[in-house]
Amino acid sequence: MTDNYVFSTLTKAVKEKSPLRDYFDIAFPNRRSVNSRFRASSGALLVPGQGANPGTMGTAFDNTVRLRLAPEEVPFPVLHGAGKLMGAGGIALVGELSDLSVSSRENLARVAWVFALFTEAFRYPAVLPASLEEALESGLGDADSFVGLAAPGIVEELLQLDDVADAKLYPHLTKPVTVGPIFHGLPIAADADLIHDGTLIELKATLGRSVRGARQDELKTESLLQLIAYGLVDAEDTFSISSLALYSARYGHFEKWDLAELLQELAGRPIDLVEERQRVQDLIKGKWLSPLAFDEKNSTRSSNRGP
Known part of the structure; x- marks a missing residue:
């Protein structure tokens, strides 16, 4: 460079x-x-927005699309954000979350939100999202616990965005x-x-x-x-x-x-x-x-x- x-x-x-x-x-x-x-x-x-941070919500929506199209391909910022915070355990957690995302639409939304939090931790390491910081301090460690960081309103908003994408985005994606x-x-x-x-x-x-x-x-x-x-x-x-x-x-x-x-x-x-x-x-x-x-x-x- x-x-x-x-x-x-x-x-x-x-x-x-x-x-x-x-x-x-x-x-x-x-x-x-x-x-x-x-x-x-x-x-x-x-x-419309329901009060969540707009930037985090935008990243979370990106993650819903990526998880639907290629759940095995985890974005670089997610892996590095989790790795910086939790070491090898964070990398393993990301894998567990990816697997969980395909189990239901609600879990897809929850995992997408957690991935957005890890992305913010990578981009802005000096200022962690409050919910993520609290989760780390309380000792959360498994995928089922981390998806609880997505509040019901956040999940609902992401599901609404996903519903619209079903009608307006995915029909344009007819090839690999x-x-x-x-x-x-x-x-x-x-x-x-x-x-x-x-x-x-x-x-x-x-x-x-x-x-x-x-x-x-x-x-x-x-x-x-x-x-x-x-x-x-x-x-x-x-x-x-x-x-x-x-x-x-x-x-x-x-x-x-x-x-x-x-x-x-x-x-x-x-x-x-x-x-x-x-x-x-x-x-x-x-x-x-x-x-x-x-x-x-x-x-x-x-x-x-x-x-």
């Missing part, structure tokens, strides 16, 4: 002030029309799915949610924005740019990604874009995918630390720039 490249994950490189984010803002400024169409194609909020694809050969961590038949799919469980007292789905700039980053980070074309999709779980909203067409609309110019993928690789690897070296004559700084 290059010493002066300080972003540990692709998500952070997109969300924070980084050479990659600077380049995206210069090269792909025309986001407003994409955002407007996304909002227009979405419906009403189907699953790559769960948690990892993009190798980078100095930062980059793993997406799903790839299905050349489409990279990101899962979101955000509540959206409040408009005159009602919730409305939205495509945040960071979410759109994260999708683009995943579409461009595969320089070797290992996964043959030709399209992108975002599934908004609380709205049952599945939106799909052709990768090349989306980039061309965002850029306002013709796009060469091979060149763009190499440019993103260079930025991530720190070979080209100033995105301002990009020829701005080719970038459309239009009034159509997104929020």
Whole structure:
């Protein structure tokens, strides 16, 4: 890893002030029309929040999808979070929980929540979720005890999200799915949610924005740019990604874009995918630390720039 490249994950490189984010803002400024169409194609909020931490709930929903599609493939943050907290016993516990998740829909939801807590322990080791900290202090050690950390309201919300996914997400997954694809050969961590038949799919469980007292789905700039980053980070074309999709779980909203067409609309110019993928690789690897070296004559700084 290059010493002066300080972003540990692709998500952070997109969300924070980084050479990659600077380049995206210069090269792909025309986001407003994409955002407007996304909002227009979405419906009403189907699953409101019930008070649980929104970020933890989003991770838990991701886990329900992963556990349904590939219960034997445990996400890296879950394993490392449990391992850091409980050593070898934590790794064994994760295996027991994975086995338990297939026994019923309720246990699927409970295990998904516990996995989300372990993920938070991995991401933010200095501040453990209170329920997890209490469980460790009280000496909980088996799978049946840990699934009790998911309160009834949390289980109900996850089951509602799963019901909506049955109707709105899984019908799109008609062929084998790559769960948690990892993009190798980078100095930062980059793993997406799903790839299905050349489409990279990101899962979101955000509540959206409040408009005159009602919730409305939205495509945040960071979410759109994260999708683009995943579409461009595969320089070797290992996964043959030709399209992108975002599934908004609380709205049952599945939106799909052709990768090349989306980039061309965002850029306002013709796009060469091979060149763009190499440019993103260079930025991530720190070979080209100033995105301002990009020829701005080719970038459309239009009034159509997104929020």
